[in-house]
Amino acid sequence: MTAVRRLKISPTMQKNLPEVVNRFLGYKQAQGLAPRSLMDYQHTFNKFMQYTTSDELAVAPLQDALLLFFQRFKDQSPTSYNIPYKNLNCFFAWCIEQEYLSQNPLKRIGLKIKKDTPKVKHHDADTISKLIKAPGLGTLTGLRDYSLMLLTLDCGIRPSEAFGLRIPDIDFVHKRVTISAAISKTRVARELPLSAPVLQTLEKLISVRLTQFEDYVFMGLDGNPLNRNSWNRRLALYCEKAGIEKVRPYDLRHCFAIMFIRNGGDPFALQILMGHADLQMTKLYVKLANSDVVKQHTQSSPVKQFVKRSTRVTKLFR
Structure with missing residues (x-):
């Protein structure tokens, strides 16, 4: 079997965040990611890069930007937090795989996914x-x-x-x-x-x-x-x-x-x-x-029709 050669990236591109982001989005599109999911990724990157101070792709400045970025979600729902977290985590994992980064800056600062219980609204x-x-x-x-x-x-x-x-x-x-x-x-x-x-x-x-x-x-x-x-x-x-x-x-x-x-x-x-x-x-x-079912049982149990006698017990011993 012929070994797959890793594409060599120039040192300049390795440090350019916008270029690497575009390369990642192209990779995701080639994977067949749904258009809606691609839009979510793009939205995440657009918002995140408002908090970066330079285009350098390096762990230390990315950590600083991430801390500022996720502060905006402190009063929002877990879903609002988790979507950009998952998107950025996937991006950084890919950067490590492609040797753009040596470490995941999200993991370095200790941020984790938030537990989210799905909200299901049912109508009668x-x-x-x-x-x-x-x-x-x-x-x-x-x-x-x-x-x-x-x-x-x-x-x-x-x-x-x-x-x-x-x-x-x-x-x-x-x-x-x-x-x-x-x-x-x-x-x-x-x-x-x-x-x-x-x-x-x-x-x-x-x-x-x-x-x-x-x-x-x-x-x-x-x-x-x-x-x-x-x-x-x-x-x-x-x-x-x-x-x-x-x-x-x-x-x-x-x-x-x-x-x-x-x-x-x-x-x-x-x-x-x-x-x-x-x-x-x-x-x-x-x-x-x-x-x-429990609610319906409470309202409609047939036993209520039959049990109407008093169950008060007379004390035999005082």
């Missing part, structure tokens, strides 16, 4: 029922939004994955949709079964779509795929129209997962449908579903 069936009745089905945007709501509630697809769907991804014969590796958050493809009402709605949407644009299933009138911000705004409008509490795009995915478990679904099947790498998040859904 009445709220969701009012939401899906809000879009007007006589318009293309209304039919599109209604279709996306049903799709998410039927299979738990991630919003970002739904936005990337193209017409060939939907198999009307075998009643399933394919999430390709290119749009999957985990970069692992999976197939999701679809119910008949959802297929009928998607078929109707595709039949009236604007054919002069690309073949994205969910797109705006300008031909561009729907995105997270626009979908969030659309849901907010429907919630206001229906007179219900705010429902976020990811809430529909959470509702699918919790109701799937309540309706007797298997946790391992849910893990596959949701595209989770492990059971950690799935266990959270099971826990939330079971907490509702």
